[in-house]
Amino acid sequence: MSDAALEVRDLVKRYPKRKVNAVDGLSFQVRTGEVFGLLGPNGAGKSTTVGILTTRVRATSGEVRLAGVDVLRNPVAARSLLAVVPQSSTLDRSLTPRQNLTFHAAYHGVGRAERRARAVDLLDQFGLTERADDKVAWYSGGMAQRLMIARALIHEPKVLFLDEPATGLDPQSKLFVWERIRELRARDVTIVLTTHDMSEAAALCDRVGIVDHGRLLALDTPTALTRELTGGSTLELAVIPAAGAIAPTAESLLEVLLKIEGVSSGSRIDAGPGGDPDGLRLRLHLSSEPPELIGSVVTAMADRAAVVTDVRVAQGSLGDVFIELTGRDLR
Ligand SMILES: Nc1ncnc2c1ncn2[C@@H]1O[C@H](COP(=O)(O)OP(=O)(O)OP(=O)(O)O)[C@@H](O)[C@H]1O
Numbered sequence: 427m428s429d430a431a432l433e434v435r436d437l438v439k440r441y442p443k444r445k446v447n448a449v450d451g452l453s454f455q456v457r458t459g460e461v462f463g464l465l466g467p468n469g470a471g472k473s474t475t476v477g478i479l480t481t482r483v484r485a486t487s488g489e490v491r492l493a494g495v496d497v498l499r500n501p502v503a504a505r506s507l508l509a510v511v512p513q514s515s516t517l518d519r520s521l522t523p524r525q526n527l528t529f530h531a532a533y534h535g536v537g538r539a540e541r542r543a544r545a546v547d548l549l550d551q552f553g554l555t556e557r558a559d560d561k562v563a564w565y566s567g568g569m570a571q572r573l574m575i576a577r578a579l580i581h582e583p584k585v586l587f588l589d590e591p592a593t594g595l596d597p598q599s600k601l602f603v604w605e606r607i608r609e610l611r612a613r614d615v616t617i618v619l620t621t622h623d624m625s626e627a628a629a630l631c632d633r634v635g636i637v638d639h640g641r642l643l644a645l646d647t648p649t650a651l652t653r654e655l656t657g658g659s660t661l662e663l664a665v666i667p668a669a670g671a672i673a674p675t676a677e678s679l680l681e682v683l684l685k686i687e688g689v690s691s692g693s694r695i696d697a698g699p700g701g702d703p704d705g706l707r708l709r710l711h712l713s714s715e716p717p718e719l720i721g722s723v724v725t726a727m728a729d730r731a732a733v734v735t736d737v738r739v740a741q742g743s744l745g746d747v748f749i750e751l752t753g754r755d756l757r
Pocket residue numbers: 441442444448466467468469470471472473474475
């Protein structure tokens with residue numbers, strides 16, 4: 427079969443007494459070592475999907491294979507290959523961080539010497555060694571989240587499910603968690619994360635699946651989704667036309683600019699407060715990458731006796747893609 431760590435085929439979930447499916451025929455694959463993001467507005471079906479993939483929710487129909495194991499038919503074997511980090515803490519507050527790790531390892535049948543060694547290693551990786559024997563109750567939100575991820579890794583799962591991994595964390599803890607996620611990917615741990623945070627999805631995910639009403643609306647890399655669905659980048663120019671009888675107009679400048687390959691459309695925009703009264707502002711929509719075009723744009727303007735005084739590149743965001751597809755903001 428393929429090198430997929432996770433294969434989901436025609437997955438359906440209908441909760442009892444509900445008129446519509448919470449998950450309505452989802453199919454996707456996640457490659458080994460990939461960071462895959464599931465995005466969707468509230469009620470889209472993300473938690474139900476992850477619940478099924480992690481054996482917590484029973485599917486109505488469909489097929490799920492995780493590291494080759496049939497999750498719906500063989501949940502016990504699947505549980506030894508996966509780990510889940512939920513959004514709220516499930517740490518045992520009466521134990522130390524080290525004990526949280528070793529108890530969890532014991533639950534998964536890891537031998538005594540091995541679990542101690544793994545705990546030492548993970549505490550170190552997650553920057554928790556100094557506070558390893560404190561009480562968990564004394565931990566900050568960021569430390570608790572790091573410990574949750576460390577604990578999830580103690581039985582060396584093949585696929586790690588993270589629910590909103592950095593929500594509510596301070597910027598420093600967020601970056602720390604993101605770094606660890608990238609390291610896991612480098613070690614071929616497959617990661618499936620659900621998030622409401624578009625910058626998180628764009629920063630971390632190799633591919634993103636956008637879900638609504640239990641269906642997959644789009645699946646691609648964040649860059650490809652952004653390029654296809656928001657029309658790519660725009661370039662905003664501030665231009666000062668030379669004074670005099672032959673001063674170029676916005677229309678004549680746009681005519682020249684639209685002849686440049688990679689410029690798909692353009693318009694004059696309001697100079698805004700503080701704009702140069704003699705200047706013009708032009709917005710160009712691009713089908714090529716901005717760095718390749720800036721030189722041609724500036725030269726074309728100079729040829730028409732107009733000086734470019736400012737260039738700004740703006741990118742469509744994954745948030746724009748999301749609104750475009752679902753008609754809704756994330757929260
Ligand atoms: N236990 C349940 N019983 C009945 N309906 C449920 C149950 N759990 C979820 N649902 C319904 O299934 C649909 C999908 O919910 P789900 O929690 O999977 O969405 P979600 O994308 O995870 O949303 P959120 O971002 O709010 O967590 C919703 O309409 C929800 O009301």
